[in-house]
Amino acid sequence: xxxxxxxLVVLQTISNYRAAINGLHRHDSCHSLDGTMSAEAPASPxxxxxxxxxxxxxxxxxxxxxxxxPLEGKVLPGIISPRRVVPPHITPPPYAETGKVTRWKESAxxxxxxxxxxxxxxxTATEVLRxxxxxxxxxxxxxxxxxxVHQLCIDRNSYPSPLNYSGYPKSVCTSVNEVICHGIPDxxxxxxxxxxxxxxxxxMGGVHGDTNATFPVGEIDDENRNLISVTEExxxxxxxxxxxxxPLSDIGxxxxxxxxxxxxxxxxxxxxxxxxxxxxxxxxxxxxxDASNSTIMRPGMTFTIEPMIxxxxxxxxxxxxxxxxxxxxxxxxxxxxxTVLVTDTGVEVLxxxxxxxSPNAPWKRNGSTQA
Numbered sequence: 001x002x003x004x005x006x007x008l009v010v011l012q013t014i015s016n017y018r019a020a021i022n023g024l025h026r027h028d029s030c031h032s033l034d035g036t037m038s039a040e041a042p043a044s045p046x047x048x049x050x051x052x053x054x055x056x057x058x059x060x061x062x063x064x065x066x067x068x069x070p071l072e073g074k075v076l077p078g079i080i081s082p083r084r085v086v087p088p089h090i091t092p093p094p095y096a097e098t099g100k101v102t103r104w105k106e107s108a109x110x111x112x113x114x115x116x117x118x119x120x121x122x123x124t125a126t127e128v129l130r131x132x133x134x135x136x137x138x139x140x141x142x143x144x145x146x147x148x149v150h151q152l153c154i155d156r157n158s159y160p161s162p163l164n165y166s167g168y169p170k171s172v173c174t175s176v177n178e179v180i181c182h183g184i185p186d187x188x189x190x191x192x193x194x195x196x197x198x199x200x201x202x203x204m205g206g207v208h209g210d211t212n213a214t215f216p217v218g219e220i221d222d223e224n225r226n227l228i229s230v231t232e233e234x235x236x237x238x239x240x241x242x243x244x245x246x247p248l249s250d251i252g253x254x255x256x257x258x259x260x261x262x263x264x265x266x267x268x269x270x271x272x273x274x275x276x277x278x279x280x281x282x283x284x285x286x287x288x289x290d291a292s293n294s295t296i297m298r299p300g301m302t303f304t305i306e307p308m309i310x311x312x313x314x315x316x317x318x319x320x321x322x323x324x325x326x327x328x329x330x331x332x333x334x335x336x337x338x339t340v341l342v343t344d345t346g347v348e349v350l351x352x353x354x355x356x357x358s359p360n361a362p363w364k365r366n367g368s369t370q371a
Contacts, residue, residue, distance in 0.1 A: 078187030122209030306337030
C-alpha cells in the first residue's frame with residue numbers, strides 16, 4: 001500500500017473536530033462526522049495517511065476518498081475550553097448570567113447622551129480589534145486569540161459582549177476561511193495562508209460597540225488578498241450610502257454593486273443591525289439590494305454595516321453548534337464591520353480608527369486591509 005506522509009499542520013487541520021463533544025453533523029461527499037466513525041476508531045488520524053482507494057483510517061470501512069479525505073484542508077472544529085470569567089467589578093449586560101436575551105423597545109434615534117456613551121464603547125472595541133489583529137499569526141489557536149481579547153476587554157473595564165449572549169461560549173467570534181461568521185474559538189491552529197475574521201464587541205457604560213475585520217495569517221495568495229481588499233471597499237461603499245432621508249436599501253445596493261464587479265457573492269442570511277443599549281435592535285441592514293429594506297435613515301440612528309463577501313455562492317449552511325455559518329460551496333469569505341451614526345449631514349463611523357473616516361477612498365490607504 002502506497003502511503004503519503006503529511007506535514008503536521010495538515011494533520012492538525014484534519015484532526016481538529018468535536019463531533020463526540022457536541023454532535024457536529026457535517027456532510028461532505030456523503031460523509032457525516034456524526035456517527036461515521038466506529039466505536040473503536042482512533043480519535044485522530046495517524047501520522048501516515050492512506051491513499052484515496054484504501055480503507056479510511058477511522059475504521060468506517062469506507063474508502064478514504066469517500067470518508068475523511070474530502071475534509072482535508074477545510075475548517076473543522078476543535079476542542080472548546082471552559083468559559084472565561086469576568087471579574088465582578090466589570091458591569092455586565094443583562095444576559096451575562098443566564099444567557100437569555102430579553103428584548104425591549106429601544107428608540108432607533110439615540111439621545112446625545114447615549115451617543116456619547118456609544119463613542120466610548122466603540123472606541124474601546126476599535127482598539128481591542130486592532131490589538132487582536134496584531135496578535136494573529138500562524139501557529140496560534142483561535143482559543144488563544146479569545147483569551148487575549150477577553151483580557152483586553154477586562155483591562156479596559158468593558159464586558160466582551162458575545163460572552164454568553166444567547167449562550168455563545170466565548171468572548172470573540174473567530175471565523176476562519178470558509179466560515180462566514182460566528183465561528184467559536186477553539187483548539188484549531190491557524191495555518192500560514194489562512195484568513196480570519198475577528199468580531200469584537202465591547203459593553204461599557206450601558207451600551208455596546210461592535211466592529212470586525214478580516215486579517216491574513218502569514219502569507220496569503222492574490223485571490224485571498226483581493227477578497228479582503230474588495231470586502232473592505234464594499235463596507236466603505238455602504239458607509240458612503242448612509243444619508244439622512246434615504247432608505248437603508250441604498251446601503252445594500254452600493255455593497256452589492258461593488259461585489260459584483262469582481263464576480264463575488266454577497267451573503268444574504270446575515271444582516272447589519274441596530275445597536276445601542278442592546279446588542280441587537282430592530283433595525284436590519286441588508287447587504288444586497290432589496291427595495292423592501294425601506295426604513296428611512298434619520299439623524300441619531302445607530303446601526304452596524306457588516307458585509308460578508310464570498311469567492312463563490314452567497315448561500316450558507318450551519319454547523320450543529322447552531323452558531324458557525326459556513327459557505328455552502330466551501331469557498332472562502334471575508335467580512336468587515338463598523339458601527340455608524342446617522343448625522344444631520346451624513347455619517348459618523350463610531351468604530352473608525354484615526355483617518356478611517358477620511359473622505360479619500362479608505363481602501364486605498366497604503367494598501368491597508370483593515371477597516
